[in-house]
Amino acid sequence: MPKLLASAYKELLLLTRDIGGLAVLFLMPLLLVIVITTVQDGSFKTIKQNKIDILLVDKDKGEVSQTIHDNLRTSDMFNIIEQSNENEAQKLIQNGKYQLAIILPENLSNDLNLKIAENVDGILAKFGVDESEDLPGTIQIEPKEVKLFFDPATQFSFRNAIKSGINQMVSKIETKSIYKAFQEEISEDSNEEIFDTESFIIFKEIIPNSGKEAMIPNSTQHNIPAWSLFAIFFIILPLSINMVKEKNQGTFVRLRTHPVSYATVLGGKAIVFLLVSLIQFALMLVVGIFLFPLIDLPQLNISGRLPLLFVVALFAGLAAVGLGLLLGTIAKSQEQSAPFGATFVVILAAIGGVWVPVFAMPQLMQTLSNLSPMNWGLNAFYDVFLRNVGFIEILPEIGLLTLFFIATTFIAIIYYKRKNAV
Template sequence: MHKLWASTYKEFLLLTRDIGGLAVLFLMPILLVITITTIQDGTFKIIKETKIPVLWVDQDKGEISKTIYDGLANSQTLDLIENASEADAKDLVFKGDYQLAIIIPENLSKDLTQKVDENVTGIMAKFGLEEDSTIAAKTPLEQKEVRLYFDPATQFAFKSSIKNGIDQMIAKVETQSIYKAFQEQISDDPTEVIFEKEPFISFKEIVPEGNEEELIPNSTQHNIPAWTLFAIFFIILPLSINMVKEKNQGTFVRLRTNPISYATVLGGKTLVYLFVSLLQFGLMLLIGVYLFPSIGLPKLDVSGKIPLLFVVAFFAGLAAIGLGLLLGTIAKSQEQSAPFGATFVVILAALGGVWVPVFAMPSFMQTLSKLSPMNWGLEAFYGVFLRNVGFGELLPEISLLFLFFVATAAIAIVYNERKNAV
């Protein structure tokens, strides 16, 4: 035990003298989580509070175009700016002055009303509900297109949301036109209600509950666990670099002359860097709880979750340390350990769902993401923060993280013994 504590103290001195390593471990994750959370929260506020200016060209000037205009104007996300010319609107959008132009075609109201009336009349005649049951020939009508001009730099998500919203609105207008036509054919009393126009099916989002209150996730609860985990795994950089320095400076050679095993040396490093990872995590929680509200960001809710959160952070830290021990054992120079370690952490983060949600990845990448320890840690953190799970539900993820640490540390010990035995 004395040897382990001596190794731990030696590692502590090495770490505290490395100002650059301490900056990577503490300053980098703070700046990262504040920046990312501010950007994402600002995006959410823009979507909710800011109207996007959109050019509106109405070539129809009828009841249908007015209904569509009112629906878009009432959406509280679009600021419709009327423009007389489609060509001008197109040029303004493609120059980047506006993100979108909506063009309503000519005779949309007239042709839609005529088409619906002919269809309704045909149905009524077919069932013998018309006095003249002869089905009249339908007038050939050109299909109408609501043209949308998007700025080429517009993101795909915005395009999809706008197109889906307009498509639903037009479908609603067509349905109401059909109801209205049937109403006029069946009843002479315009005030009589035959068809209910209110939607029968609606949507309601159900979120987890805690203490009889709905737990609505915010940008802080998504970003704190993701980027804290990313920062914890960056431990492998100073850890592996210090191990390479010790080998190059002859420290490991001197250690081999003492009656101390390589496992004890690694044990000292594990204790120091595990403490650092837990300190990192605690600092990030304090920032989320106290700093974020003071700069206008959502407060991190950790009530009743702190013990489970630190359990996950403990095992995530072990997994990161195991990877750092393995890299530091195998690498022969800082030029090998530093670039490889940084790149490998980014790859693990990308696979684990820190950069892009796993469900948005191709099926092959979704399968591959299950091999990333960051995915295990992120799922465990999300389970505590967002899904309100207990310790039992976390066992699969934390077991994988612990086994990953055991496997990487064991490989590092075996590799070191075989290398020194040659």
């Protein structure tokens, strides 16, 4: 134990003498999470809170177009700007001044009513309700196109959401028109409502939480755990670089002359850098709880979750330390350890779901994400932050992180012994 503490003290001295390295370890992750969360929260607010300006070119001027106009205006998403010229609207969209333009075709209301009346008369005639024997001939009515002009820079998901919403709106208008036509044909009182046109099937969004209070995920709940993991795993750079320096400066040679095992040397490094990872995580939580509300970002809610959060951070730190010990043992120079370490962390973050959610990845990348320790840690954090689980539920992820630490440390010790065997 005294040897392990002495090794840890030596690592602490090396770390505290590098002021620039400490700044990178603690300040840069905080700056990163603030910037990323601010950018993403602004995007969320644009979609959820601020109305989007859209152009509406109404060539119909009828009942259907008025209904569409009213539905768009009463929605919480759009601010309607009327435009009379279709070509001008297209230019404004192409130039990026607006994201969407809706073009309602001529005679939309009239042709829709004619088509519905024709279908209703045909149905009633087949059932013998319409007693008139001379039915008018079938009128060829061309389908109407509601044109949607999108800004080329608009995201594909936004386009699909808008098209789906417009399609549902038009379908509802058609359904009500059909009900109205039937009512006029079979009822003497035009004011009497025979058909209930309200939607029978409705949707209710529920977050399954086993009776516990579920948190509504926002930019803070997603970014604090994700970029905390990124910062924790970035400690492999200073850890591996310090180990390479010791080898190049002859410190390892002097350590070999003392009765100290390589496992003890690695244990001292693990203790110090594990402490660093926990401090990084604590600073992230402080920023999310106290700083974010001051800069108009959602506050991080950790009520009742703090112990489990630090448990996940502890084991994520162990996995990062194990990776750093392995890299520092194998690398022969800083030119090897620094670029490889930085690139490898970015790759682990990319396939682990830190940047892009795993469900949005191709199937191959979703499979590969299961191999990333960042994905294990991120799932454990999400379980605690968003799903309100207990310690038992996060044991699989914690187990994987622990096995990763044991495997990488064991490989580092075996590699060192074989390389330095006499």
